[in-house]
Amino acid sequence: MVALIAAAVIATWALRSQASYFYVPSEIVADPPGAGRSVRLGGMVENNSIVTQGDGVTIEFIVGDGKARVPVRFSGIVPDLFVEGSGVVAEGRMQANGTFYADKLLAKHDENYMPRELDSMTAAERDAAVAATTE
Template identity: 40%
Template sequence: MTSPRRKRLALVLLSLLGMGASAALVLSAFEKNLVFFFTPAQVLSGEAPAGQRLRVGGLVQAGSVQRHADGLSVSFVITDTVQQVPVRYKGLLPDLFKEGKGVVAQGRLGQDRVFMADEVLAKHDENYMPPEAGEALKQAANQRKDPKEATR
């Protein structure tokens, strides 16, 4: 016969095991849905991991948008005015997607350093830019003005 003390101990251990398993599942789901933002300069410097979901943001380079024959595929280049990352996307682009305007693409970076986007977000008005993209453009402008000053 089991004592009440052993029953309580078994109940506590089962509860701890259940909470541990729940915490592991939550952390696993959180890690899978975590998406980091990178600028084109960071992507080309190797900071962005190939094959992992991430976001790349900047401006759509003027003259870079190429629509393909199937009507849904498009290629374009995202720039932070210093570096450029080629992007391929299959789907409908937002109405506000235009050359020279801000954009954030979400997807995976291929081994060939071409970004395969599965979602493209365009800025919604002339005053909005994602904070990370705005900061990246400011840093890129500072680097062009004075490369020694930007490294401090």
């Protein structure tokens, strides 16, 4: 019984250090996570907010939820679906200056998303292409 309880305590402690909590901008502004704590920030990339820095791989943008805005800084390759006005989940840490430093970006799309390759096709051609890939 003691070994089972000890294993549960160790597993809980290990998972606690690996957990990544999810916040929306209004939550992260109202009650910021502790410095250095790994969290996820989700919201919409505000229009006209993406700025590429001189090094070509660092971008800064604003994530909002209609109630609050959080500046985000990311260095790396952005996902193809990452555009202004779209949903994003950024994994990283909040800094003391109020900027969220992201280690990873996950772009989200809605059910109306259409890959660029299919965008120029007619509806009938798209349906035929989708049907061919599912057979």
